[in-house]
Amino acid sequence: MVSRTGRQLQRYDPTGCRLVVGCIPYRFRSSSKIGKGNVNEQVEVLVISSQKGQGMFFPKGGWELDESLEEAACRESLEEAGVLGTIEVSDFFLFFCELGKWSYRSRSHDSTCEGRMFPLLVTQQLDLWPEKNVRQRLWMAVDEASEVCEHWWMKEALDILVERLSTPRIQNPSTDSRFE
Numbered sequence: 272m273v274s275r276t277g278r279q280l281q282r283y284d285p286t287g288c289r290l291v292v293g294c295i296p297y298r299f300r301s302s303s304k305i306g307k308g309n310v311n312e313q314v315e316v317l318v319i320s321s322q323k324g325q326g327m328f329f330p331k332g333g334w335e336l337d338e339s340l341e342e343a344a345c346r347e348s349l350e351e352a353g354v355l356g357t358i359e360v361s362d363f364f365l366f367f368c369e370l371g372k373w374s375y376r377s378r379s380h381d382s383t384c385e386g387r388m389f390p391l392l393v394t395q396q397l398d399l400w401p402e403k404n405v406r407q408r409l410w411m412a413v414d415e416a417s418e419v420c421e422h423w424w425m426k427e428a429l430d431i432l433v434e435r436l437s438t439p440r441i442q443n444p445s446t447d448s449r450f451e
Contacts, residue, residue: 293331
């Protein structure tokens with residue numbers, strides 16, 4: 272597989288804003304899910320370097336016309352970070368659990384972008400991936416990642432992921448007292 276290049280299939284909103292999508296790849300340090308302790312002690316996130324090696328952030332890129340948001344997010348994670356995984360789906364509704372949507376100014380293209388981020392629970396880390404020769408990847412604690420991440424909007428997405436992972440999940444609304 273090779274990385275997609277060019278902007279021929281790139282999506283833009285009606286005002287000309289480029290639509291960007293990405294993931295925060297994460298894994299649990301042990302076989303147990305979040306329990307005692309905090310998320311920072313139990314979860315690691317994967318950050319990648321820019322192609323020029325200046326700065327670290329999460330995989331992201333253009334949302335293209337021939338793919339869904341979720342497909343684009345997974346493609347970017349594969350191309351840039353060499354990981355495969357599962358994007359979280361809501362327990363009650365059949366939709367993917369986007370971490371949020373942010374408007375930001377692209378430094379490299381001097382334009383406005385709309386960025387969306389998703390959580391990606393990593394199931395496989397590849398030894399070879401399309402951008403292996405131009406990027407570094409590094410697993411680190413949540414606090415560390417927040418410090419090194421270059422983009423404010425990705426830091427906000429990370430905060431939302433941490434909050435989501437810290438909140439007990441409702442398994443069955445019919446037996447949960449919060450729904451009585």
